[in-house]
Amino acid sequence: MEQPALTLLLLRGPSCSGKSSFIEHELRHITPKSVYSTDDFFLINGKYIFEKNRLPQYHEMNVRRCIASMESLEPFIIIDNTHLQIWEMCPYVQAALKHGYHILIQSMPKLPLEILLKRNLERGKTGKFIPPEVLGHHHSIYDVEIALEDIINFCEEVNN
Numbered sequence: 001m002e003q004p005a006l007t008l009l010l011l012r013g014p015s016c017s018g019k020s021s022f023i024e025h026e027l028r029h030i031t032p033k034s035v036y037s038t039d040d041f042f043l044i045n046g047k048y049i050f051e052k053n054r055l056p057q058y059h060e061m062n063v064r065r066c067i068a069s070m071e072s073l074e075p076f077i078i079i080d081n082t083h084l085q086i087w088e089m090c091p092y093v094q095a096a097l098k099h100g101y102h103i104l105i106q107s108m109p110k111l112p113l114e115i116l117l118k119r120n121l122e123r124g125k126t127g128k129f130i131p132p133e134v135l136g137h138h139h140s141i142y143d144v145e146i147a148l149e150d151i152i153n154f155c156e157e158v159n160n
Contacts, residue, residue, distance in 0.1 A: 008096040012083035013108030014138040016119035037080040048127040063091040070099040090155040
């Protein structure tokens with residue numbers, strides 16, 4: 001299957017649901033591609049240091065670098081964030097529509113919380129540990145069934 005000339009792929013799912021592994025294994029054949037995650041900004045000298053108060057700033061920085069890539073006409077852009085709720089995808093979707101990008105949404109399967117917690121413990125060795133109550137909350141609000149049309153409609157309503 002041939003990809004459209006300009007594509008934005010929004011990955012979504014709770015932490016530990018396999019988004020980064022999906023990129024590594026399922027999208028390895030797509031080149032060139034740019035992968036952006038808000039988590040990138042929490043990496044300091046190769047170590048993951050999460051500061052909750054910086055999250056809004058880092059999300060905005062991630063959106064800005066995505067838009068810069070669109071303005072440079074990068075052919076395949078992947079946003080590797082949780083995107084648990086529709087509003088979190090609006091800046092990316094609106095930018096993609098403005099810049100003529102085809103938009104794909106890849107929702108990770110909703111895994112049992114026990115699997116996410118186990119994966120979280122393994123990730124903790126790298127310093128990227130999510131407090132179990134936060135991971136539980138993310139799991140509880142995650143809805144796999146979100147259509148692109150619903151996102152576009154929501155974003156339009158919010159802007160009017």
